[in-house]
Amino acid sequence: MTVKKDAVVEMHYTLKNDAGDVIDSSQGKEPMPFIQGHGNIIPGLESALEGMKVGESCDVSVKPEEGYGAHHPEAIQEIPKEALQGIDNLEIGMQLQSQDEQGNPFVVHVQSINEDTVTVDANHPLAGATLHFNVSIENVREATKDELEHGHVHSGSCSH
Structure with missing residues (x-):
């Protein structure tokens, strides 16, 4: 299955700044789940992942306007x-x-x-920054009706 709108995607990522310093990473933790096409992650990363398959990796640079916006x-x-x-x-x-x-x-x-x-x-700490991601797609599945209605991924312990 490919990354597409309404799919639950689990990815590992490493985020670096322009200097190459690691800002955040999911390595050594559980992959980060999100619903593709629902604004759960920044737009520039979400669009770059569209069409990827489980096991694929990519490097993505996201400009501020597709990330956390300009610094005001x-x-x-x-x-x-x-x-x-x-x-x-x-x-x-x-x-x-x-x-x-x-x-x-x-x-x-x-x-x-x-x-x-x-x-x-009040700026996001990463406003104005170009964000450099290394991403690997770990799992892709269809979102459940409840997940789509609630707008987020449900884990086994989630209850509303």
């Missing part, structure tokens, strides 16, 4: 520390849940902590 300087903001009341042990690199004016949730990353202010960044 306006997404970096300095906010008063008092706006973060109730958060203990604030640390650089910490992820915080925030929300926009319409109440939609999003994640910000703490960039710096000053006496009265905290600088946070």
Whole structure:
């Protein structure tokens, strides 16, 4: 079976940056499952995998516009520390849940902590980066009706 829309794909991957540093990898772990064609992985990788078969491997470079998008300087903001009341042990690199004016949730990353202010960044940590993947397809099967309805792969212990 080939990788196609509505198929459950299990893949191993290694993700590197432009310098060749490993950012993330599934090696030594279970393969990563996802449903092809449902936006479960970044668009540039998803389109590159279309048509691949079990046992095949490929190297894929994904530009920012097909990955996590451009880096937006306006997404970096300095906010008063008092706006973060109730958060203990604030640390650089910490992820915080925030929300926009319409109440939609999003994640910000703490960039710096000053006496009265905290600088946070709402960009994805990989925004603006070209992503270099080495991928091997480990398994492909048809998604179940429940998986398609829920939009994600069900493991043996999944219950809704």
